[in-house]
């Protein structure tokens with residue numbers, strides 16, 4: 045499928061480009077500030093002024109840390125959606141309802157759209173792109189993934205000659221901030237989350253960050269672009285970071301790994317005549333300390349792509365926060381304004397080459413880290429090795445440390461496996477649950493080496 049259209053706009057448009065801004069929070073405030081404070085430089089770039097015509101918020105009484113010109117703040121979206129003079133609607137309010145309906149209304153009225161809303165792009169993006177194409181307007185969504193890091197343009201255009209083999213990404217600033225603070229400073233989970241919220245990185249409901257829902261939206265967008273297919277967000281396998289404990293960070297460190305929330309997608313070439321499949325998953329992952337992504341800390345995000353021509357590419361930068369995200373939003377505004385000048389739209393259509401089936405999680409092969417509490421008795425290790433062996437899993441290393449805080453008669457085992465199938469691992473874990481000697485499976489994490 046190719047979504048494309050004839051251009052609607054006419055070249056040589058005079059006067060300013062008029063913006064209607066939906067939202068004046070963390071990102072919207074940054075966008076307004078940038079448009080107002082760097083107006084002259086942006087006008088030089090575009091060849092004409094960009095005018096902030098209207099700003100819609102929910103609560104007009106709220107104190108703002110950005111001051112917008114008198115009379116432009118409103119709580120009525122009709123002031124943007126029904127204003128025929130507004131050229132570009134910039135949506136930085138978030139959510140799917142009523143946002144999707146408002147953007148459809150804007151598109152039908154012939155307005156171009158810039159959005160930072162990954163939830164909406166991941167769930168309704170294909171429909172919005174089709175609608176925009178049929179009305180000859182653009183939708184730009186660079187800020188929806190990776191904050192200020194150029195990603196969408198890279199996948200849409202710069203890597204277009206490649207067959208992408210895999211991508212591994214750290215694409216949630218909040219969780220990376222929390223995991224970095226826990227790993228490097230021994231911080232507890234709750235204060236690290238509170239810091240990320242205070243810094244404006246977290247979503248209004250941090251569940252979306254810590255349960256990795258936010259990362260699945262972003263992975264759905266990136267994987268759809270990278271593999272030229274439609275990856276539905278609900279089909280992405282997901283585990284959040286809330287089960288991680290200080291003991292996992294200690295054990296991972298001792299083994300030479302770091303723990304990151306990794307979003308990954310990988311192409312599987314199958315037999316002759318069979319379509320390729322892709323695996324798409326987001327979960328806490330052990331990365332060897334010497335791989336590129338392992339050094340991505342704090343609010344920084346990075347995407348490591350392997351293309352068949354280009355080889356390895358690492359895109360790295362600030363993945364959240366007001367200034368980096370508004371950098372991407374304003375770049376999209378400038379891009380659309382330049383298209384308006386040239387009288388074009390939809391120059392780079394979103395192309396779907398075919399529907400690549402998703403590999404079920406049970407068929408995924410990876411290495412595993414398993415931390416167990418077992419009865420400290422003769423023969424227990426042999427029982428565990430037997431259960432793994434019964435399900436085709438080979439142990440690469442097993443460490444038992446004498447731990448001062450261990451419950452009486454218990455020992456902690458940290459086991460690393462060779463490559464194993466997820467289905468085999470789940471069957472082995474079921475066997476452990478029936479084994480009296482296994483007191484607790486404290487954590488099971490997958491190991492990747494992108």
Ligand code: NAP
Pocket residue numbers: 066067068069070071072100101102103104106135136137138139142160161162163187188191244245246247248363364365366369
């Ligand atoms: P935010 O701080 O919560 O701001 C949301 C803004 O939208 C507020 O000004 C709010 O008005 C307004 N708003 C929300 N619902 C509204 C409604 N129904 N009618 C009118 N106005 C409404 O959110 P944010 O962090 O800036 O995020 C905005 C979008 O950018 C989201 O899609 C988010 O996923 C995305 N994003 C955020 C970041 C980041 O670092 N924060 C990075 C990349 C992408 P009031 O101010 O009156 O409440």
Ligand code: HSE
Pocket residue numbers: 188190191215216217218219245246247253258363364365
């Ligand atoms: N909550 C998101 C994050 C904001 O922490 O990455 C950027 O999308």
